[in-house]
Amino acid sequence: MILCSGVSLTCLPPIQVMDTFYKDQYSCLLKGYEKSIEQMEKIGRVDVNENELFIKFYCIPEEKPNA
Secondary structure (H helix, E strand, O other): OEEEEOOOOEEOOOOOOOOOOOOOHHHHHHHHHHHHHHHHHHHOHHHHHHHOEEEEOOOOOOOOOOO
């Protein structure tokens, strides 16, 4: 998860939110959006609006070993 500001045009270093693996892209994306909403709610409307904050996240598939 990466917190960015549209005002300063910068992003903080990425943080790994969890060590959970998901069975598919859909499940990962749903959890990512859920966690993004939780983070925005913690930051609060005033700071989000003043700094034009937004969150980016990636669902990166786990590499499978060659069989």
